[in-house]
Each structure stands twice: as structure tokens, then as C-alpha cells.
Amino acid sequence: MTVRVGVIGTGMIGQDHIRRLTKVLKGCEVVAVTDVDRARAKAAAATTPNARVFDDSETLIAADDVEAVLIASWGPAHEAAILPALSAGKPIFCEKPLATTQEACLRIIEAEVAVGRRLIQVGFMRRYDAAYRALKATVEGGSIGAPLMFHSVHRNATVPKDLYTSDMAVSDTMVHDIDVARWLLDDEVGRVRVMTPRRNSVGGALRDPIFAVMEMRGGALATVEVSVNIGYGYDIRGEISAEQGAATLAESNPVVVKHSGTFAGRVPADWRERFIAAYDAEIAEWIAAAAAGGVMGPSAWDGYAIAAVSDAALKAADTGEAVSVELGERPALYDA
Ligand code: NAI
Numbered sequence: 001m002t003v004r005v006g007v008i009g010t011g012m013i014g015q016d017h018i019r020r021l022t023k024v025l026k027g028c029e030v031v032a033v034t035d036v037d038r039a040r041a042k043a044a045a046a047t048t049p050n051a052r053v054f055d056d057s058e059t060l061i062a063a064d065d066v067e068a069v070l071i072a073s074w075g076p077a078h079e080a081a082i083l084p085a086l087s088a089g090k091p092i093f094c095e096k097p098l099a100t101t102q103e104a105c106l107r108i109i110e111a112e113v114a115v116g117r118r119l120i121q122v123g124f125m126r127r128y129d130a131a132y133r134a135l136k137a138t139v140e141g142g143s144i145g146a147p148l149m150f151h152s153v154h155r156n157a158t159v160p161k162d163l164y165t166s167d168m169a170v171s172d173t174m175v176h177d178i179d180v181a182r183w184l185l186d187d188e189v190g191r192v193r194v195m196t197p198r199r200n201s202v203g204g205a206l207r208d209p210i211f212a213v214m215e216m217r218g219g220a221l222a223t224v225e226v227s228v229n230i231g232y233g234y235d236i237r238g239e240i241s242a243e244q245g246a247a248t249l250a251e252s253n254p255v256v257v258k259h260s261g262t263f264a265g266r267v268p269a270d271w272r273e274r275f276i277a278a279y280d281a282e283i284a285e286w287i288a289a290a291a292a293g294g295v296m297g298p299s300a301w302d303g304y305a306i307a308a309v310s311d312a313a314l315k316a317a318d319t320g321e322a323v324s325v326e327l328g329e330r331p332a333l334y335d336a
């Protein structure tokens, strides 16, 4: 069976997902694309054998030949695409963040619960990365004892100067670290604090870097460094410190070369290079689940819980205070 996909948003990651749906994965085909930048949508359609360009997301979602919807527009536009796709009963892959506020995520959850079955997978791809999976398996295997702290480092070489705002360091970037902290520690965040050292002058007025401390409900701590103008490459690091040991996320560089008194390896340029296999795996799982009529992977509840932490972290960054994270009751639809 071939799942016919409509793609909303044909920017950087939209184009990358179109490439993998067209050239890498089996059992899927991009039949429709749309973007508020029509020229960009046309250029993306031209990279596929058959995709048609639609004027807007509503008509794309309603099209009979669109069986599943992949949303890769800007975060603030996600809710407006998700709600009609849910009403149409079509499986949805939505890039992270699910939406940029807790309230918007709650509306999405209520709409999915009203449908009565899971239709949304959120693009938290780190859960599909081999190194993160090995880290989780180590924690769950119990050899290092109960986890006490998770240290996460999230460094981008650069971010688009005209589009990336200070809030996005939390709502667009740190959301990945919030996701893996919850997933690795199997717990929710109770309180969050955000500190800001002297600004990186490369980013101008941007609040960069930031350092967050999340107190998990069960008593563990998670710390996060987000730096988005660090220049040297895309560097993702993580370490669990536990009662009887520690486990560190492996470097993605496959080889270290020693030569002329130096040793060196590659730092990925950006997220596309570092997580290419994880993106392939998450979209392959989404296609397989859509072919069977459902979805798996990170859920709308995960997106909601992460947005709750993200909102609290933005308040914490403004006030310098620790801010509590308030979560509603998790609907039974999201029980594991
Ligand atoms: P981008 O700015 O390159 O592309 C976004 C595209 O969405 C633009 O072409 C824009 O014109 C379009 N767009 C905006 N509003 C729209 C609407 N209402 N309808 C249709 N198109 C609309 O941004 P990028 O980097 O591709 O990010 C897109 C989303 O993917 C964001 O939510 C971002 O957080 C996420 N992302 C996830 C990554 C991951 O590692 N999982 C990596 C990069 C982005």
C-alpha cells in the first residue's frame, strides 16, 4: 500500500521530509504541497513526480487523494492546520512544537480526544536516534542505578537572524531537551528556572545562551544549556548521572583522526546531518502506522506537557524565578 501524503510548509524541514518521502522511504508518495510562499511550494512540488500545489492548508487537507498530512509550517501556524486535519480523520505528523503555547496544545488535545483515537505524532525525533535509545536502554537496564541528574547541551552553529527570536531558544530549541528529559527520566517537570549569562555578542540582542534547571516531580534534576550562535557546529550532548554510575550520549562523529600532534573528528553542521537517521526512522514509523490506520510515537499529550514547561520557562527567563509547571489530567487516550 502507498500512503498519499499532503505537506503543509515547504521550508527547510518541509523540503527535507519531502525528499525522504520521495527518495528514501517506501510505501509513501507526496501528492500535495502548500506554503504561504507559493513559489517555495512550487519549487518543492517540482522535486516530486506528482505533487500538486494547493492554495492553502484547508483545501489540501480536504482533498480526496490526501490520506495523511505532514505539517512543517512555523510553530504558531500548526494549530490551524491540525484542527481541520483531525476533523477530517487523517493521520497527522506535526513537526515540533505541537503548538507554541500550552493553551493551544490543550485545544488540540481536546479535539483529538473528541475524535476518540490518536491521530497525531509530534516530531520529537531524538527518541528515534540510536545514541538516545542506547542511553534510555542503559537507564532502564538498571546497571547504573536510579537516575539523579540529566545534563543536556544543545548547541546550534547559527540560527536565521531575521526569523529566530529570543523566545524561540525555549519554544523552538529547548523543547527537544524538555522532551528527552521527560522521556529518559520517565517523569514530568515540576518547576523550571532559567538563567542567562552574559550574551553571546554574535547574536546581537538575542537572549543567547540560556541555562535551565528543571526539577522533575520525582526529585531528579535536569539541566540544559542552549546556545544558538556557537559557530563551530551543531553539538548535542547528554549525560545521566545516577546512584551507581553515569551514562553519556555517544558522539555522533564515527572516527577520530590523530595526525601531526592533533586529534580531530567531525562536528555535524546542523540538525539535518546529526539526526538524519532519526528523521528517517520517525517518518517511516508514521507511514507504517498511517497505512494501518493509526499513529504511534510522541503524542499530542507529550506536545502539551512540553509546551507547559516551555511556557513556564519563558516566564522563568523573564523573572529569574523558579516557575511551577501546571499540567491538567492526562486523558486515558494517552495511557501507554
Ligand atoms: P522554515 O521557515 O524554513 O519553513 C517554514 C515554512 O512554513 C515556510 O516556508 C513558511 O512560508 C511556511 N508557512 C508558515 N506559515 C504557513 C501556513 N500557515 N501555511 C503554510 N505554510 C506556512 O522553518 P523550518 O526550519 O523548516 O521549521 C518548520 C517547523 O519545523 C518548525 O515548527 C520547526 O520548529 C520545526 N523543525 C523541526 C526540526 C527538528 O529537528 N525536528 C528541525 C527544523 C525545524
Ligand code: ISE
Pocket (backbone or CB within 6 Å): 156, 159, 172, 173, 176, 271
Ligand atoms: C530547529 O527547529 C530544530 O528543531 C533543531 O533540532 C534545533 O536544534 C534548532 O535549534 C531548532 O531551531
